[in-house]
Amino acid sequence: MYGLIGKMRAQPGQRDALIAILLEGTTAMPGCLSYGIARDKLEADAIWITETWDSQASHKASLSLPSVQAAIAKGRPLIAGFGERFETEPVGGHGMMAKSSSVS
């Protein structure tokens, strides 16, 4: 498995709008085992994205998917920058990510 934990910074006040675009564009990605989005609790415009993939190749391939390309194009103006990024090898755990893709 291949994992990514990464931080993205939205333009001021645009965090939830950016989250909605990310959620919309990442629902059907082959090889993606989980995709979670969270607001940073301390930094007002920061977003954490946690991804689990069956392989690094699946992650790479996802970047060419039309839905992902569309999300990148739509989201780009709302992105101020990127923060930490950690590559991982997920090895276990339990539980289900939130099923809903709505921002609440």
Place this chain on the structure above:
Amino acid sequence: MYGLIGKMRAQPGQRDALIAILLEGTTAMPGCLSYGIARDKLEADAIWITETWDSQASHKASLSLPSVQAAIAKGRPLIAGFGERFETEPVGGHGMMAKSSSVS
């Protein structure tokens, strides 16, 4: 919801032993929606733990569970230290964490 993304460093060569203890001690925690463990790809002894809880109170309460206390006692000698720790508010996503709790 309440989320945590945190890094732990095992004593040299003890990463998988520590992961096994963590997985064993965290299977039945009330309010825990997901618990994922991953090896850092660059740092040989580093572990990432990604947690989703229904509330911060549930997370706090989990630290007093006998199973968690036992895992802490058993794991402590294998822990070299802690790295980054980010508190989050999970807002959406999809997918299931790995069902298996075995280290592979």
